[in-house]
Amino acid sequence: MEIERHEYDVVVIGAGGAGLRAAIEARQQGKRTAIVCKSLFGKAHTVMAEGGAAAAMGNVNSDDNWMVHFRDTMRGGKFLNNWRMAELHAKEAPDRVWELEAWGALFDRTKDGKISQRNFGGHEYPRLAHVGDRTGLEMIRTLQQRVVALQQEDERLHGDAEAYIKVFAECTITRLLKDHGPAHGPGGAIAGAFGYWREHGRLILFDAPAVVLATGGIGKSYVVTSNSWEYTGDGHALALLAGAKLINMEFIQFHPTGMVWPPSVRGILVTESVRGDGGVLRNSEGRRFMFDYIPEVFKDKYATTEEEGDRWYTDQANNRRPPELLPRDEVARAINAEVKAGRGSPQGGVYLDVSTRLPAAEIVRRLPSMHHQFKELADVDITAEPMQVGPTCHYIMGGVEVDADTGAAAVPGLFAAGEVSGGMHGSNRLGGNSLSDLLVFGRRAGAGAAAYVDRLAARPSVPEESVAAARTEALAPLERSGENPYEVHQELQRTMNELVGIIRNADEVTEALEAVGKLKERARNVGAAGGRIYNPGWHLALDLRNMLLVSECVARAALLREESRGGHTRDDFPGMSAEWRRRLLVCGASPDGSAVTVEEKVQPAMRDDLITLFDRAELEKYITSEELADFDALVKE
Amino acid sequence: MSYKAKFRVWRGEGGEGRLEDFTVEVNEGEVVLDIIHRLQATQAPDLAVRWNCKAGKCGSCSMEINGKPRLGCMTRMSTFTEDETITVTPMRTFPVIKDLVTDVSFNYQKAREIPSFTPPADVKPGEYRMQQIDVERSQEFRKCIECFMCNNVCHVIRDHEENKPGFAGPRFLMRIAELDMHPYDVVDRKDAAQEEHGLGYCNITKCCTEVCPEHIKITDNALIPMKERVVDRKYDPLVWLGNKIFKRSGSKS
Ligand SMILES: Cc1cc2nc3c(=O)[nH]c(=O)nc-3n(C[C@H](O)[C@H](O)[C@H](O)COP(=O)(O)OP(=O)(O)OC[C@H]3O[C@@H](n4cnc5c(N)ncnc54)[C@H](O)[C@@H]3O)c2cc1C
Ligand code: SF4
Ligand code: SF4
Ligand code: FES
Numbered sequence: 063m064e065i066e067r068h069e070y071d072v073v074v075i076g077a078g079g080a081g082l083r084a085a086i087e088a089r090q091q092g093k094r095t096a097i098v099c100k101s102l103f104g105k106a107h108t109v110m111a112e113g114g115a116a117a118a119m120g121n122v123n124s125d126d127n128w129m130v131h132f133r134d135t136m137r138g139g140k141f142l143n144n145w146r147m148a149e150l151h152a153k154e155a156p157d158r159v160w161e162l163e164a165w166g167a168l169f170d171r172t173k174d175g176k177i178s179q180r181n182f183g184g185h186e187y188p189r190l191a192h193v194g195d196r197t198g199l200e201m202i203r204t205l206q207q208r209v210v211a212l213q214q215e216d217e218r219l220h221g222d223a224e225a226y227i228k229v230f231a232e233c234t235i236t237r238l239l240k241d242h243g244p245a246h247g248p249g250g251a252i253a254g255a256f257g258y259w260r261e262h263g264r265l266i267l268f269d270a271p272a273v274v275l276a277t278g279g280i281g282k283s284y285v286v287t288s289n290s291w292e293y294t295g296d297g298h299a300l301a302l303l304a305g306a307k308l309i310n311m312e313f314i315q316f317h318p319t320g321m322v323w324p325p326s327v328r329g330i331l332v333t334e335s336v337r338g339d340g341g342v343l344r345n346s347e348g349r350r351f352m353f354d355y356i357p358e359v360f361k362d363k364y365a366t367t368e369e370e371g372d373r374w375y376t377d378q379a380n381n382r383r384p385p386e387l388l389p390r391d392e393v394a395r396a397i398n399a400e401v402k403a404g405r406g407s408p409q410g411g412v413y414l415d416v417s418t419r420l421p422a423a424e425i426v427r428r429l430p431s432m433h434h435q436f437k438e439l440a441d442v443d444i445t446a447e448p449m450q451v452g453p454t455c456h457y458i459m460g461g462v463e464v465d466a467d468t469g470a471a472a473v474p475g476l477f478a479a480g481e482v483s484g485g486m487h488g489s490n491r492l493g494g495n496s497l498s499d500l501l502v503f504g505r506r507a508g509a510g511a512a513a514y515v516d517r518l519a520a521r522p523s524v525p526e527e528s529v530a531a532a533r534t535e536a537l538a539p540l541e542r543s544g545e546n547p548y549e550v551h552q553e554l555q556r557t558m559n560e561l562v563g564i565i566r567n568a569d570e571v572t573e574a575l576e577a578v579g580k581l582k583e584r585a586r587n588v589g590a591a592g593g594r595i596y597n598p599g600w601h602l603a604l605d606l607r608n609m610l611l612v613s614e615c616v617a618r619a620a621l622l623r624e625e626s627r628g629g630h631t632r633d634d635f636p637g638m639s640a641e642w643r644r645r646l647l648v649c650g651a652s653p654d655g656s657a658v659t660v661e662e663k664v665q666p667a668m669r670d671d672l673i674t675l676f677d678r679a680e681l682e683k684y685i686t687s688e689e690l691a692d693f694d695a696l697v698k699e
Numbered sequence: 700m701s702y703k704a705k706f707r708v709w710r711g712e713g714g715e716g717r718l719e720d721f722t723v724e725v726n727e728g729e730v731v732l733d734i735i736h737r738l739q740a741t742q743a744p745d746l747a748v749r750w751n752c753k754a755g756k757c758g759s760c761s762m763e764i765n766g767k768p769r770l771g772c773m774t775r776m777s778t779f780t781e782d783e784t785i786t787v788t789p790m791r792t793f794p795v796i797k798d799l800v801t802d803v804s805f806n807y808q809k810a811r812e813i814p815s816f817t818p819p820a821d822v823k824p825g826e827y828r829m830q831q832i833d834v835e836r837s838q839e840f841r842k843c844i845e846c847f848m849c850n851n852v853c854h855v856i857r858d859h860e861e862n863k864p865g866f867a868g869p870r871f872l873m874r875i876a877e878l879d880m881h882p883y884d885v886v887d888r889k890d891a892a893q894e895e896h897g898l899g900y901c902n903i904t905k906c907c908t909e910v911c912p913e914h915i916k917i918t919d920n921a922l923i924p925m926k927e928r929v930v931d932r933k934y935d936p937l938v939w940l941g942n943k944i945f946k947r948s949g950s951k952s
Contacts, residue, residue, distance in 0.1 A: 101749075101751055101757075101759065102749070102759065102803065103807060104845055105751050105757045105758070105759050105845075107751070109751075109752070109756060109757045109844075110751075110752050110754070110756050110757065156825070157824065157825075160824035160825040160827075161824050163824060163825075163827050164818060164822075164823075164824040164827070165816065166815070166816030166878075166881070168829075168834045168837055168838050168841060168881070170831065170834075171829055171830060171831040171834060174828070175828035175829050175830055176828065178831075193838065193841070194838075196756070196842065199756065199841075199842070199844065200841060203841065203843075207810075207815060207816065208815075210810060210811050210815060211815035211816070213811060214811065214814070214815060223811060261796055261800075262796075290750075290751040290752055290753070290757075291750070291751065292751065323728065324727060324728020324729065325726065325727075325728060325729075326726070326728055326729045326730060326733040327728070327730075327753065327754070330753060330754050331754075431755075431756065434755065435754055435755065438755065438773050438775070439728075439730070439754070439773070439775070440728070546740075546744065547744075548739070548740040548744070590744065590745075591744050591745060592744060592745025593745070595712050595747075595796070595797050596712075596745075596747035596796055596797040596798070596800050597744075597745040597747070598739060598744070598745065598746070598747065598748075599739070599744035599745050600745075
């Protein structure tokens with residue numbers, strides 16, 4: 063069968079915020095760029111983001127600046143973050159948001175006509191640029207329309223709208239291809255990408271020296287998740303199979319507030335803006351239980367009485383924020399504990415109430431899509447009654463290990479940005495820091511890829527035998543009449559949810575690893591009934607490889623990290639360890655994915671001018687006494 | 700609480716197809732898309748349907764349910780009686796690829812025909828100043844999730860293939876209105892709306908507004924005001940110029 067072939071300078075896999083920003087950059091730097099995505103153009107996961115994009119513009123509180131944002135990000139990530147990424151992110155986010163405005167985005171405004179900013183968990187000042195609670199939609203539409211604007215320019219200049227930037231929608235990449243020739247170093251270099259069209263099942267090959275992964279997350283390995291079918295960890299797996307490394311895979315963010323009822327929408331997100339705008343959490347006894355869960359490291363930053371917490375919404379200078387706005391990992395664990403202690407709501411969550419906190423009209427104005435979502439899906443009027451909510455698998459902090467400045471992965475020619483990359487958020491991401499991350503590092507990865515192509519002495523070429531292997535692999539499920547892939551998928555989701563979920567221990571994670579091993583066997587034999595035209599059973603059969611590989615990384619890393627930090631909680635190791643803070647777990651895999659390895663790596667020490675942005679008293683809670691001695695010496699100088 | 704529902708689902712590809720009958724379990728709180736997924740998982744693994752968010756945010760799962768354009772993920776089973784047969788078909792205005800999945804490239808083509816947002820050359824990023832009240836009109840239109848159900852339902856192109864080249868459809872006529880009402884856009888869009896994008900075809904039946912899952916008042920707030928602007932313009936071009944300058948300087952002060 064014929065394989066359709068295309069030649070590009072840069073292939074961007076993913077059309078969410080990160081992928082589109084990367085592609086725009088590569089095109090603006092004159093590179094012929096392809097954007098490949100599994101859904102239609104404009105439907106990527108980013109569209110679902112609600113709350114906003116964090117950027118220290120200081121429009122609402124002029125005390126905000128990049129240093130405060132940097133500190134908040136590091137604190138949120140429990141100091142495990144790649145500090146260089148956190149620094150670049152905090153410094154560049156404002157420019158990236160303003161740039162969107164120049165491309166036509168219409169954010170909500172302050173009284174003096176600037177971009178309005180809202181409060182969010184873990185952010186010291188109101189910092190999230192937003193449009194009601196549909197910020198992701200605004201962002202993706204703006205970037206989509208920017209791509210169209212560039213295409214219109216190319217149409218004028220070259221008579222072909224798709225001459226320099228083309229979208230391949232509903233097209234799934236299944237393998238990255240490398241040239242192992244002597245010119246490209248011992249591990250080889252990226253030469254292209256292979257995949258299939260969802261629409262008609264035909265195969266497609268991109269011949270390109272640079273690939274940017276922007277494929278998002280992995281949530282579909284869990285039953286209860288806010289993520290869509292696209293989140294099967296493809297980019298994570300493609301990177302591993304191509305020889306790149308993943309870091310921080312044990313850290314998964316369970317968002318504290320997902321819908322719990324009706325069952326079919328279980329896991330769908332209830333935006334944190336509900337709490338940012340005044341909503342409170344209560345248990346079945348009517349108690350605002352978050353006051354009971356303020357951890358030691360945050361004691362002096364959060365209100366200890368309801369009165370103080372409530373005053374904070376109007377007077378932030380003289381009051382501390384309410385504990386409902388603690389970082390997500392803290393709130394999720396607290397909800398989990400309340401439910402376990404028998405103080406949950408009838409449908410197994412807790413209550414999130416905004417109805418007694420704001421006038422109905424104000425709720426509808428500020429939280430229109432939440433109002434709509436509950437009304438339509440659960441028959442609940444959030445202006446009149448509380449919602450029931452519980453934790454849901456939301457975001458993976460772990461991902462492809464990249465160079466902070468260029469997004470380059472370990473394999474020459476491979477770049478990654480957005481949720482698929484790792485490091486920026488440490489062990490826990492702050493709300494709003496993802497949308498800005500997509501813009502900052504999407505742009506950097508696009509530029510990194512363009513610069514790499516410019517430097518390249520010889521263009522790698524795609525070896526025919528790897529094309530043949532990719533072809534065989536892609537078509538295999540159609541040629542088997544084995545087990546139904548949906549069953550394997552459901553079992554994987556249950557396994558991960560129950561055994562490598564929000565609270566973990568060695569026994570359960572070990573059990574999960576055994577189960578994943580058996581599922582890997584079964585996945586090799588799944589069959590897909592039907593033909594090649596838009597066949598979701600076939601697509602799922604191929605996605606299973608990725609989900610299983612990524613799940614194995616999550617479980618292996620989770621077993622090794624014997625401490626609790628951010629999105630990784632071990633009830634057999636409940637404390638946070640300063641020793642472990644310096645260690646990163648790095649996953650690798652054999653080219654066929656059969657063997658996953660995990661190695662430890664030392665986290666480089668923070669640059670002097672960055673570490674001195676923190677107080678000694680705060681650092682003491684996170685770093686070892688050795689590191690503290692270095693800090694003292696530094697401050698004395 | 701669960702029951703067996705009768706579903707008739709359009710199956711087929713390449714211009715051929717038929718309605719197929721299914722009996723399928725329905726549980727409390729479920730939506731039509733859940734039932735389609737249950738069919739996939741238990742009876743028809745190759746049944747094609749688009750979806751992403753399952754929360755009415757991405758506009759992927761547009762279909763016709765008992766003949767009405769709806770989002771499958773936002774149509775609750777409780778809106779039907781238990782003995783009712785529920786018929787699910789693909790959007791009619793676009794060619795079917797397979798089962799419930801249609802070729803919506805018409806819409807992307809139209810999107811590309813509309814000149815992009817064009818700010819004045821001298822305003823730098825970060826310098827934009829706009830009042831909430833001045834952005835609200837365009838913000839309403841930017842709530843659009845591109846489900847394309849308004850374009851699907853509009854009689855100008857539903858069953859009228861011949862009108863497609865000259866008509867952008869309500870979605871993209873609304874996009875023109877959105878840009879025209881953007882405080883910083885400097886392009887004159889009125890003549891083009893009328894002459895190139897087919898605003899004149901619209902006879903304000905409001906069918907598009909009725910199906911919009913985002914409850915955007917497409918006809919009242921975008922199409923009619925746009926028609927008025929075109930008419931004003933015909934009588935007095937200065938009205939346009941005056942409006943635009945007034946609007947800009949008004950929002951900047
Ligand atoms: C409900 C919800 C609300 C959120 N709210 C916020 C918020 O308010 N603020 C915030 O900062 N963050 C928020 N987040 C997180 C944030 O939205 C995501 O982390 C972010 O959008 C991810 O963007 P991305 O560009 O990395 O990937 P995505 O937007 O997910 O895009 C991934 C792209 O990769 C493509 N792709 C994947 N695999 C393949 C493959 N094999 N071949 C081809 N293409 C492929 C997909 O089709 C898609 O186009 C939210 C997340 C959710 C789920
Ligand atoms: S109001 Fe106009 S655009 Fe909308 S459906 Fe009717 S004719 Fe079509
Ligand atoms: S205007 Fe409404 S109906 Fe039309 S595409 Fe947008 S969301 Fe859908
Ligand atoms: S699945 Fe996104 S709108 Fe229905």
